[in-house]
Amino acid sequence: xxxxxxxxxxxxxxxxxxxxxxxxxxxxxxxxxxxxxxxxxxxxxxxxxxxxxxxxxxxxxxxxxxxxxxxxxxxxxxxxxxxxxxxxxxxxxxxxxxxxxxxxxxxxxxxxxxxxxxxxxxxxxxxxxxxxxxxxxxxxxxxxxxxxxxxxxxxxxxxxxxxxxxxxxxxxxxxxxxxxxxxxxxxxxxxxxxxxxxxxxxxxxxxxxxxxxxxxx
Amino acid sequence: xxxxxxxxxxxxxxxxxxxxxxxxxxxxxxxxxxxxxxxxxxxxxxxxxxxxxxxxxxxxxxxxxxxxxxxxxxxxxxxxxxxxxxxxxxxxxxxxxxxxxxxxxxxxxxxxxxxxxxxxxxxxxxxxxxxxxxxxxxxxxxxxxxxxxxxxxxxxxxxxxxxxxxxxxxxxxxxxxxxxxxxxxxxxxxxxxxxxxxxxxxxxxxxxxxxxxxxxx
Numbered sequence: 001x002x003x004x005x006x007x008x009x010x011x012x013x014x015x016x017x018x019x020x021x022x023x024x025x026x027x028x029x030x031x032x033x034x035x036x037x038x039x040x041x042x043x044x045x046x047x048x049x050x051x052x053x054x055x056x057x058x059x060x061x062x063x064x065x066x067x068x069x070x071x072x073x074x075x076x077x078x079x080x081x082x083x084x085x086x087x088x089x090x091x092x093x094x095x096x097x098x099x100x101x102x103x104x105x106x107x108x109x110x111x112x113x114x115x116x117x118x119x120x121x122x123x124x125x126x127x128x129x130x131x132x133x134x135x136x137x138x139x140x141x142x143x144x145x146x147x148x149x150x151x152x153x154x155x156x157x158x159x160x161x162x163x164x165x166x167x168x169x170x171x172x173x174x175x176x177x178x179x180x181x182x183x184x185x186x187x188x189x190x191x192x193x194x195x196x197x198x199x200x201x202x203x204x205x206x207x208x209x210x211x212x213x214x215x216x217x
Numbered sequence: 218x219x220x221x222x223x224x225x226x227x228x229x230x231x232x233x234x235x236x237x238x239x240x241x242x243x244x245x246x247x248x249x250x251x252x253x254x255x256x257x258x259x260x261x262x263x264x265x266x267x268x269x270x271x272x273x274x275x276x277x278x279x280x281x282x283x284x285x286x287x288x289x290x291x292x293x294x295x296x297x298x299x300x301x302x303x304x305x306x307x308x309x310x311x312x313x314x315x316x317x318x319x320x321x322x323x324x325x326x327x328x329x330x331x332x333x334x335x336x337x338x339x340x341x342x343x344x345x346x347x348x349x350x351x352x353x354x355x356x357x358x359x360x361x362x363x364x365x366x367x368x369x370x371x372x373x374x375x376x377x378x379x380x381x382x383x384x385x386x387x388x389x390x391x392x393x394x395x396x397x398x399x400x401x402x403x404x405x406x407x408x409x410x411x412x413x414x415x416x417x418x419x420x421x422x423x424x425x426x427x428x429x430x431x432x433x434x
Binding site for chain 2: 006007008009011012013014015016017018019020021022023025041044045046048049050051053054055056057059060061062063064065066069080083084087088096099101120123125126127128129130132133135136139140142143144146147148150151152153158160161162163164171172173174177180181191195197198202203205206208211212213214215216217
């Protein structure tokens with residue numbers, strides 16, 4: 001009808017949904033094969049086209065290939081992982097400790113996504129009532145990257161069991177920059193049919209109709 | 218090679234990327250046509266399949282169709298919008314005030330995505346070192362919904378210029394639940410070729426090579 005309406009066709013939509021539903025959090029299945037730089041730039045560019053509040057594009061991307069640096073990150077994970085185990089009650093602690101929760105050394109590279117909260121100055125369209133909006137924009141970039149990696153048949157695992165201060169020290173991230181995610185990225189032997197925590201019986205998938213409200217909570 | 222590796226084909230990948238790059242923040246282009254309930258459930262289900270920390274699925278979805286309720290939300294936007302205008306220096310204030318920044322009444326429905334921080338108890342796998350991870354999971358659900366809406370040729374606009382306390386009061390959201398996003402959703406006359414703030418010269422798209430670091434910041 002109008003000039004620049006680019007319709008997504010049924011076949012394109014199917015490709016989109018197949019990608020979305022087959023995305024997984026990868027930990028154990030990484031192969032050591034290198035990731036083509038061209039593919040890497042494609043998934044970073046997809047991240048760069050996430051929505052951002054006031055078009056501030058607050059993200060940066062650090063590609064971590066050096067294995068000595070990744071070993072330092074792995075050590076920082078181990079520290080946070082041990083602290084975390086102490087927080088679970090005894091019953092769940094053993095199960096927690098048995099989960100494989102990262103693939104920092106197995107994946108050939110890590111990607112850190114950060115948020116520069118001052119990128120375009122202190123007043124940003126859309127960040128006035130809700131100052132967290134720039135952080136949320138950077139999270140949208142994570143999800144764009146994750147999905148596009150799946151479209152490229154690459155696995156991604158978000159390592160959240162790490163203190164961001166450790167990441168900042170290891171990678172020389174400036175004080176005012178906020179790390180959002182450390183992502184392990186690489187080719188994989190396979191993708192799981194279901195999320196691993198679901199398969200392990202840690203928690204079930206919630207029925208969606210329990211989550212939908214109409215007009216009022 | 219392995220059992221459950223579902224390869225994304227080149228054609229499927231193209232459908233995915235077309236969807237991703239044609240996603241826009243919609244404000245002015247909404248049509249009043251109703252959104253099919255089947256399509257609505259599909260985009261909510263896509264949101265429900267976002268990654269979530271510890272598989273906690275912390276999100277809820279409130280579908281807001283009632284126009285009297287949407288009018289209250291629009292009023293809350295106006296309040297926050299006026300406050301925001303005061304924060305810009307004079308030079309930019311006039312331009313800010315001229316932007317159309319929401320389509321609350323034009324779109325036939327709003328979707329609120331929230332985060333229940335206690336959904337699966339207080340200790341959550343992956344939320345130990347970084348307590349914000351559940352909020353970030355809910356943001357991933359926003360981005361999944363946004364992209365799948367685009368795949369369904371629906372427009373989405375994130376209204377962040379609103380105090381979340383107002384949203385909670387208008388929609389009866391319980392005290393412990395955190396609103397993440399108010400999204401306007403509907404059919405559109407067209408999608409813009411570029412983000413509107415880019416087209417308006419508010420800010421340029423940053424060259425991606427300025428955003429990529431290797432091994433160290």
